[in-house]
Amino acid sequence: MNPNWRWFIGGVCIALALLLLAAIFVAYQMPELLIDWANLRYCG
Amino acid sequence: MTSTNNTWRTPLVILTVGCIILTLSMGVRHTAGLFLQPMTTEHGWSRETFSFAFALQNLVWGLGSPFAGAIADRYGAGRTLLIAAALYVLGLVLMSVSPTPLTLDLSAGLLIGLGLSGTTFPVIMGVIGRHTTPEKRSLALGIASAGGSFGQFAVLPIGQMMISTYGWQSALVLLACGVGLIAPLAYAMADGHKPSAGAGQSVVEALHEASRERSFHYLFWGYFVCGFQTAFIMLHLPSYLVDAGMSANVGMTAVALIGLFNIFGSFYFGWAGGRSSKKNLLVWIYGLRAVAIFVFMLIPLSTATAWIFAAVIGILWLATVPLTNGLIAQIFGLRYMSMLTGVVFLGHQLGSFLGAWLGGRIFDETGSYSLAWSISIGLSILAAICSWPVNEKPLARLSAAT
Numbered sequence: 001m002n003p004n005w006r007w008f009i010g011g012v013c014i015a016l017a018l019l020l021l022a023a024i025f026v027a028y029q030m031p032e033l034l035i036d037w038a039n040l041r042y043c044g
Numbered sequence: 045m046t047s048t049n050n051t052w053r054t055p056l057v058i059l060t061v062g063c064i065i066l067t068l069s070m071g072v073r074h075t076a077g078l079f080l081q082p083m084t085t086e087h088g089w090s091r092e093t094f095s096f097a098f099a100l101q102n103l104v105w106g107l108g109s110p111f112a113g114a115i116a117d118r119y120g121a122g123r124t125l126l127i128a129a130a131l132y133v134l135g136l137v138l139m140s141v142s143p144t145p146l147t148l149d150l151s152a153g154l155l156i157g158l159g160l161s162g163t164t165f166p167v168i169m170g171v172i173g174r175h176t177t178p179e180k181r182s183l184a185l186g187i188a189s190a191g192g193s194f195g196q197f198a199v200l201p202i203g204q205m206m207i208s209t210y211g212w213q214s215a216l217v218l219l220a221c222g223v224g225l226i227a228p229l230a231y232a233m234a235d236g237h238k239p240s241a242g243a244g245q246s247v248v249e250a251l252h253e254a255s256r257e258r259s260f261h262y263l264f265w266g267y268f269v270c271g272f273q274t275a276f277i278m279l280h281l282p283s284y285l286v287d288a289g290m291s292a293n294v295g296m297t298a299v300a301l302i303g304l305f306n307i308f309g310s311f312y313f314g315w316a317g318g319r320s321s322k323k324n325l326l327v328w329i330y331g332l333r334a335v336a337i338f339v340f341m342l343i344p345l346s347t348a349t350a351w352i353f354a355a356v357i358g359i360l361w362l363a364t365v366p367l368t369n370g371l372i373a374q375i376f377g378l379r380y381m382s383m384l385t386g387v388v389f390l391g392h393q394l395g396s397f398l399g400a401w402l403g404g405r406i407f408d409e410t411g412s413y414s415l416a417w418s419i420s421i422g423l424s425i426l427a428a429i430c431s432w433p434v435n436e437k438p439l440a441r442l443s444a445a446t
Contacts, residue, residue: 019199019200021304021307024197024198024201024300024304025300025304027201027294028200028201028296028297028299028300029204029296031295
């Protein structure tokens with residue numbers, strides 16, 4: 001594979017991975033999850 | 045990385061599949077608490093009934109790990125993963141239709157516990173360890189740990205969305221379908237490994253040999269402390285923050301930060317373990333945990349300090365996994381790596397059990413978490429001291445075989 005393409009695809013993958021992590025992080029702000037977090041304490 | 049007999053079963057494929065399996069198994073396990081409220085409400089159970097099933101699961105997971113590791117070492121990781129995935133799926137499906145506390149104990153406690161024993165770190169790390177060169181092994185184990193960390197971070201909100209959209213019973217079946225994907229993936233992990241050094245050793249001989257090595261005991265107790273701290277902090281940090289007058293949102297973001305930074309920490313320390321002394325890195329990790337907790341206790345509590353603490357602890361969270369597993373492989377060889385990492389993982393689970401239980405007990409007795417935090421600092425210092433004398437050199441048996 002052309003090295004330029006390799007860097008481009010690598011960069012896109014890293015950007016998508018960071019976007020995914022950011023989206024998951026935002027998902028933790030769901031109010032339902034906040035309520036249910038109390039339950040996690042009982043289940044380790 | 046070392047080559048394999050099958051052209052398609054390359055180290056990269058095994059590492060990728062191992063990461064996916066850990067994401068699924070660790071991630072689905074992490075959603076357990078989400079089912080407490082709907083299940084106890086529907087069946088009229090107490091919280092203790094539900095909690096007992098999961099305390100049992102934690103212990104079965106720990107106790108089953110050495111056996112799952114030994115089976116994987118003896119009969120192959122592929123078969124072990126297949127059987128464990130079937131038990132995990134069966135446990136989740138039966139949990140969705142459990143009518144009594146006893147059936148919940150059998151499904152969520154026993155079956156899922158056994159399923160976890162065979163689908164998590166000891167079995168997966170053994171395969172990955174065998175397919176990587178010593179130079180790249182720590183990095184590979186770090187990437188796999190990051191996979192497990194990612195699962196814990198990512199599947200929780202997905203599980204919540206499933207419960208909100210489809211109801212708790214359907215959500216359990218859907219999660220079971222997700223775990224079912226481990227079965228076909230197990231084929232890639234069926235490496236049919238042919239051990240070199242230690243090939244003539246039996247399971248009992250390997251255990252006997254490890255039990256005579258002080259380094260093995262140091263790693264066991266270090267992992268015990270790791271389990272104690274992670275269980276205590278994950279379970280009780282949100283309550284600690286709420287008790288200090290903060291909103292639940294601050295606690296939830298702290299948990300998310302731990303999960304997020306855990307991914308980077310697992311990867312970084314795996315990479316670092318391939319470049320410098322693993323036991324020295326363990327000393328740093330346990331030492332920094334003690335410092336982080338001490339500073340967190342010392343400075344005035346605020347939203348910013350809570351989040352900074354969460355990020356720092358997140359980096360140090362599962363960073364012990366690639367280093368401890370890497371040391372087992374380095375010292376004792378690869379032949380019984382899964383079983384021996386299963387034994388030290390038992391220490392981790394015993395620590396988890398104690399951390400979760402003792403944190404609550406101390407709070408009930410004293411009305412605060414101060415003593416539990418102090419114990420956590422003390423144990424961290426002990427773990428750092430325990431990690432220092434670990435002898436990283438391979439056993440004479442391995443040196444003679446090479």
